Amino acid sequence: MSVQLLIAQLLLLILGLIGVATAAPEKILDHGGKALLALCVTFLAAQVRPRTYLKLAPYAWGVTLLLLVLTLFAGKGAAESGGVKRWLEFGPVRFQPSELAKLGLVLQLASFFSRRGVQNKLISVTAMILLTTGLVLLEPDLGTSVLTFGLGVVVMFAAGVRFSNIGGFLLALTLLALPLADRYLSAHPYILARVFGHLGRDEQVAVGLDQIGMAHRDLQLGGLWGQGPDAPRWTYFAAHTDLIVASVGFATGLLGVTMLLFAYWLIVSTALQVAQLATRVRPMRPEIHGASILASGAMFMIVGQALVNLAVAAGLFPVTGVPLPMVSYGFSSMLTMGLAMGIIHSAMREVYRAQPALADGL
Template sequence: MSVQLLIAQVLLISMGLIGIAAVDPAKIFDHGPKALLALGLTLLAARLRPRAFLQLGPWVWGMTLVLLVLVHFIGVGTAESSGTRRWLDFGVIRFQPSEMAKLGLVMMLASFFARRGVQNKLISATGMIVLTTGLVFWEPDLGSSVLMFSLGIILMYAAGVRISNISGFMLALGLLAIPVAGIYVERNPYIMERLTGHQNRGEVPSQGLDQIGLAHRDLRMGGITGQGPDGLRYEYFGEHTDMIVASVGFSSGLLGVAMLLFAYWLIVATALDVAHLASRVRPMTPEIHGASVLAIGAMFMIVGQAFVNLCVAAGIFPVTGVPLPLVSYGFSSMMTMSVALGIIHSAMREVRRALPEPEPETPVALSAD
């Protein structure tokens, strides 16, 4: 187990509980047990070896594809979702398959590259990325689909695919996507409204700009140390999903936001450490290669989503609806991100086990003279 990963997870969960308490204290009784379940899920996943995730990759990926197809037929949305259907509701459980699809894509590509290598295998890998991203893109969920496509590119690079091949792949897909983009925007006009509203910030009012403006106000009100979970409560924006960083900043101030960033940095540092240690293992076995790809993919799955969420809250990106991993209120994201952390734990243990033992130093004999 990686101590710094456990610290990161506890920090993120704690900040999430503080932010949610500021919005609606009653939700703590729902979110608290889910947070404990997520921590237990991480510990359980960490006990598995990377071989298990590599073997389960095709099955998990296939299951997520089935769920993504079902969303188009029996999916449900919310009043604020602009007519989109992104959730599956089976009564006792309601979850978002696109969150599971990120984890499925990481496991599938890591398994594929570990078994087949990276030479002359780009067509198959490209098909996996395009198929998964396309199903999410057509829900429609533009934010998650862009993240998923980026995740596939990062996984290719982590597996050892040449930059020139990746660039050619992206150029070809970009040219093919041009005619699709017009149809997509025409079918989903709210996307263009958010983009144009973001470009004309301060001139064209929109729901997304209202959220960003209120989030900035709450962050300013938090100051250095925050107002506490109860705070001032007057006209409080109170967002516990997409803009929860505003609630965290309002409650715990700049210190709380800094702790969030520190926790995500710990996740990045641990995953990069796994890749660095894996490069020292000789010979490089498929399992060690797969463990390294799993760790980098799981890291980007968490931190890449956090980057997008925080950029939205800062007003750099238009509103996308992407939650803040391990902090936002919700079941699907927290569970899948917790498994991703468990994968990094598992990869770290496996790579450390495979490292060669340091040779003992030979004592130097002292001369009698």
């Protein structure tokens, strides 16, 4: 397994434990158990070869689509969510199928491109991306659907699809989506309310989103070394979930936030290393191509979501409800991100197995 990835995951899990202990100490044991489970999932997933993931991808993707459809009819949401349904409950287990759907899409696209290549038309790929994104959009969950769509585009690029083809794909979809955007926003007015609140044009909503300002205050109070998890502080909504970076910053200061960013950089570095090594394997076999796509897709799934979460905490984006991968309190994201980390480990091992001599050139 990759030492870099293990260090990154351990750093994120430890910082998550500190953040939850700071914001919601009563949940620390529950969060610690989920973090340990995610680490076990990573170790187990790392033992599976990429060709197995590629072979099972259509079934895995199909299951995630069925779960998304089931969510539309039997999903659960908060009492104040206004009809939003994003979770499924099976006894004591409550999870968010859209988290699994992102990983399912990565697996399916990697399987498709490794078998068919990138010279074919993008009709099938377009259908896969739109179907997955559309089901998430219907929940509605605009933040996750944008991430899912962006993930599909990144996987296309990682697979080797020409940039001009991707540009044409995006332009065509934009033109098709414009007539539907107004109807969608009218049906879900909370989306515009959040945007206007973020821009300061809706005072009532802006006051409701004041937790961003409180998060900024916590980051400032953290200083260079932090106040520690036991220091007195004001409580506010999502301090242990979507805005946990503020809790981490309050407890560990700039040092902790820097370590958090460093951990995500390690994930990016490892995935790019896999892609670089894969291009040097001769002859290029479908499983090597697929492993490279899997690593790049899993990496963006983790780091792309982290960038959105951190942008929200910084006040650059409206509140989206996107958790910070492997740091925020929650079951669905923690488990799925642990699986994604295992897939990157698996892809790296496959590339080294193809030509071990490549390791000497690193």
